[in-house]
Amino acid sequence: MKQETVELIYEICKELNIKIEELSYGWIYKLTKDGKIRYIGRKSFDINNVESSIIASDKYATYEVLKSQNIPIIEHKIIFDPEKRKDYMSKKEIIDIISSEFMKNGKIVVKPNTGETGKDVFRCCSIKEIEKIVKELLKNNSSISICPYYDIKNEYRVFYLRGEVLLIYKKIKPFVIGDGKSSLKELVSKLNLPKNDVVEENLSKLDLNYIPENKEKIELSWKHNLSGGATPKIIEKNDKVYKEVERLAIKAGKTLNMIFATVDIIETDKDSFYVLEINSGVGATLFSKLAPNGKKIVKDIYKKALENLFE
Ligand SMILES: Nc1ncnc2c1ncn2[C@@H]1O[C@H](COP(=O)(O)OP(=O)(O)O)[C@@H](O)[C@H]1O
Ligand SMILES: [Mg+2]
Structure with a gap:
């Protein structure tokens, strides 16, 4: 777990009267409450069935399992x-x-x-x-x-806990808008992109010396990962896509017997929705940094998950 996430978990444990101990160099955390012991690991809470987690971590297996039950998946x-x-x-x-x-x-x-x-x-x-x-x-x-x-019009990440959706955000691909003077390199440097291989790989495909025209929009990647520089936009419950995305995420989560997971869903240019993948490790470090009030939102989600863990 990232340091920020660890700190968040410690805060939540304190609020919920859960004793927390670090084991195995921070690989595992032991949580104790009312004589019950639970473990949380690198990125996952000891909450999903082993086989459900294995399926979710395998893109092709996820595809076969969902397809066999007629859930739309790419x-x-x-x-x-x-x-x-x-x-x-x-x-x-x-x-x-x-x-x-x-x-x-x-x-x-x-x-x-x-x-x-x-x-x-x-x-x-x-x-x-x-x-x-x-x-x-x-x-x-x-x-x-x-x-x-697939020509993706929008991509969403859904936080799922026991048949319920706790949060949906849309991932906005990283882009810059030209001013007719600055090079792509200069425009990109103002974005504060994460420092990692994915971003480097995305940038290596661009001509950074190019000077975009005034108001010209240049997308830095065709992928929607926050780790590649995409940004989250929270989808409110009254948004017209909320219900549709929620419905598909719940179906997918239930089909895989997931308890706590994220479901990634795409909306194509033909207004169809498909599952892209499911993650049994619910990571949210970048979201919590980038979204307004992100830390509080993530804390509430993890708090619900930890309460669930001891039920
Ligand atoms: N078949 C596809 N068509 C269009 N875009 C895709 C496709 N597969 C993946 N992508 C894009 O690439 C990103 C990463 O792919 P994904 O399958 O989620 O792998 P990872 O587990 O590494 O995030 C997705 O978020 C999506 O934006
Ligand atoms: Mg992904």
């Missing part, structure tokens, strides 16, 4: 390492999957099957490019997900 195909998992898939089958998916869609997203924070998620526009990325990703991952590229 299409996925999986590719297994042809050396380590040769019982599942030969090299020839991998090439067939790549070319048939490419023929169907033209633009393909390739990502580690168990990845997070947008790291190593690539958009490819040719079979050659897909093959190159797949080969590269197979060095560090034993399976890779392939999805058609």
Whole structure:
């Protein structure tokens, strides 16, 4: 857990009369109340079933589970390492999957099957490019997900606890607006982007010396991860998409038997909603920093989750 999150958990434990002890160099926290002991880990509270967490951390498994119960989720195909998992898939089958998916869609997203924070998620526009990325990703991952590229109009993150939605925010992709004088580099430097690989990778794809025209809008990434510089905008309950996003998140959460999770949902240019992924570790460090009143909102969510943990 990030230091800020740890501090928040300590504050909540104090308010709820929970004794908290750090174990294993901060890898685990032991929580004790009324003779009951619970553990929280790196990013997850000891609250979801093991198998539900395993499914959620696996993009392709999530796809199959939700699809089998008719929950709209973006299409996925999986590719297994042809050396380590040769019982599942030969090299020839991998090439067939790549070319048939490419023929169907033209633009393909390739990502580690168990990845997070947008790291190593690539958009490819040719079979050659897909093959190159797949080969590269197979060095560090034993399976890779392939999805058609969707034109995402909006992307939402939903905080889900026991069949209820606690918060929905929209992720606004990072962008700058030109003034006709400043270079992209200068405009980007004013954004206060997080310092990490994902941001660096996004920026490496841009010509930072380019001087955008006055009022020209330049998006810095096609991905919506806060870790890549996107910003959160809270969706109020009376917003017209709230009910729709809420309904789909609850269906998805229940289908996976999740107790505490985040559900990412996309809205396409055709006004359709699909689940993108589910996370059983509910991280909210960037949200709490970036959203107005973010820290208080996250504290309330974690407080409810911790109360649930001891029920
Ligand atoms: N098939 C897709 N079509 C369009 N955009 C996508 C697709 N898959 C992922 N993205 C974009 O990339 C981001 C990261 O992908 P995601 O599957 O959530 O991986 P991670 O677990 O690393 O966050 C998403 O938030 C979304 O904006
Ligand atoms: Mg994601």
